[in-house]
Amino acid sequence: MAIDATTNTFRIIIVGGGIAGLATAIALRGPQREIIVLEKSRMNKEVGALLSLQPNAQKIVEQWNLKDILQRAKPTAERQFRILDTSGKIHMNIDMDGEKYGADRMVYHRQDLHSALREAALSTELPGYPASIVTAAKVVGCDCETRAITLADGTIYQGDLIIGADGIHSVIREAVLKAGNHELVHPAPTGVSAYRLLVETTNLAGLDVDKEVFDHTRQATTLIMGHDRRVIMGPARNGDLLGLVGMVPDEHMHESSTPNSWTTPGHLSKLLQTYHDFPQWIRDIFKQAPDIALWQLRDIDALPTWIAGRCIIIGDAAHAMLPTQGQGASQSIEDAEALQAFFADTTAKPNPQQITRRIRKVFEARYKRASLIQAYSRQQAKPATAKGSVKVTLNPAEFLDYNCKYEGAVKWLEQQEAS
Template identity: 85%
Template sequence: MAIDAATNTFRIIIVGGGIAGLATAIAMRGPQREIIVLEKSRMNKEVGALLSLQPNAQKIVEQWGLGEILQKAKPTAERQFRILDTKGNIHMNIDMDAKKYGADRMVYHRQDLHSALREAALSTELSGHPATIVTAAKVVSCNCEAGKVTLQDDTTYQGDLIIGADGIHSVIREAVLKAGNHELVHPTPTGVSAYRLLVETADLSSIEVDPALFDPKRQATTLMMGHDRRVIMGPARNGDLLGLVGMVPDEHMHEASDANSWTTPGSLSKLLETYHDFPQWIRDIFAQAPDIALWQLRDIDALPAWVAGRCIIIGDAAHAMLPTQGQGASQSVEDAEALSAFFSSVIGRPTHSETNSALQQVFESRHRRASLIQTYSRQQAKPATEKGSVKVTLNPAEFLDYNCKYEGAVKWLEQQKAKEVESQ
């Protein structure tokens, strides 16, 4: 599907219809713009899991005017971040101040958030033209200079801008790196596997635990650490659900995890064996989960480039990171905001040069920040993820400020340039 040279429509092709792709489809809406989202699945069902939009991302989506639509997703505002040890000691209790950060940290069921973003991308009520979503559209190659992608069935789509939001196993990332003569980067094992569980809080009334230590409906993210293992817990759907992620170094696993699927069934008995020296109340919560998913965590090193020609990669395609800070989805929203900001002055169809120039600004405003958050997320999963990378010296409270006080790509870039001038 080639561009009609006679029109003055800015044609944007987004590869991937997940959180990053749909957020970008919303952010890039505008006059004289046609947005097409190519999604390889049929979007019949989103994976059941919890994810958060941290204040840095939540305030962005609220600025897009999505408040009413997002309320349908039944988000839960989390007001604290707590760190416990396996003996029941509270090591840290950080208040999540909405006034300080500009928004609450909101936790969503992934399926609910995905449905809300899809509704917003297709809405005729928001400004700009609604996006078109094409499902069962698996992209297999991309010509970055021409702005053309080819599907598995040989159908082609051509645009003024190609946005690769196609996840950690990104086809567009490979095209971007090849176009810049960079060495290809592939997802690598982190040495950590993760169990993912969802439990109805109504089923936890018999769990014996001091509510001052842990309450499944408390509006807080709770991290319990001990013995090279950790459990991250938090509520969603107005407290009706409790989500848990158990992170385990591979050498302590009692069953094999799958690197290619986060829905591979896990064994309750093996999970309990792995966490045998954690408090009984956590093990009792595990036992109430109707399903247990298990997958091997992988991420990618910081990339030398996200941009080539008319093409850019965002989200997990550009900076896949471990879930230790809950910033994966939020960084995708920041990417979408940056694209919107640096293309805000583009009315009608941009030239190749204008497109590439704006994309370079997006990269300049996002690469350093996303890479640092990537590094810290990996560092927090140590010792299993020890790779000799540069150590981040910020403590959790300081990094929370770094993450959540973000006010958009343009302002961040201005602040970084001002710091560079001061240091000269």
């Protein structure tokens, strides 16, 4: 289906073809909209391990009529969130009530979800026109006034609206902050590094652990805390995989991590040394992982703005956060929904003033909420990240409600304006 290339076509350039960028390409599909996604990689394989869409995000993607596509991504619904100590004592067991929140918490292999979102963005069966994805398109510059995007090979793209979904090392964030004469914000080490492991659950049948303490067939996320280290575990791919993240203060690491890759190899002997005082059954699970990835966790402080002219940044470019809340991908989905909501009444190309007003509304609807979740994610990683961040007083159960009862950007903004 070809777009009528008239002056009435609303041209949207999305920089970044990750979860945030593809979700936004889906959300903004519509008549007389040309959506171009610029992705620096060749998209041969989206690396990574597991990620969750919390109920606040899962109900959004379900509203996009992606049920069949998402089912091919083999999501696993999680029914509980459990916190244990290293002795096996259960400190908290929160039921994830899908009816209460409007959707289940779903866990995906990152590669599976990315492939599903890419399929939806390119689909000719969904409403609106499919997006175009340009790969090997490394963006090196952005002029927020002219909305011109420059690639490393000199190619220039120009759009009516520029959306920066280019991650924690965002080029568009730098352009937005410079345009507003703000000090640049760079990703900062949090003092925490993380191991990622994936284990086939068929290898865990003989695991020596009380099933009341841990059962790999239970549809639950399990957090084990002790000695200022933690392990977060949960099932994926219909229970065929168990994903684990081990978070460790840098001073207790026995090997070096890197901020630039999810796939820097970790070493089993070093991992076991780091977790030497955790239960043997956890260490036995570690031994079943064919590969161990290690990376240094970084985030950014809340920014003074996400917008300049007709440019807006979203996702990790705007509010990169630690994985302690499992909300990183979910907040990107919320950003996409906000853009969809505030551009929903445009059936043709909005004028410049209309575009500016709408992205201002997106910022107003998203900034406070995303910044609070960002702050709580940092606080949950203390003491390693105790660097004067905003103090959040909600307990985990209260924050779960805050996160998951979200009903979209328009309603949230109305509630904030009324309070």
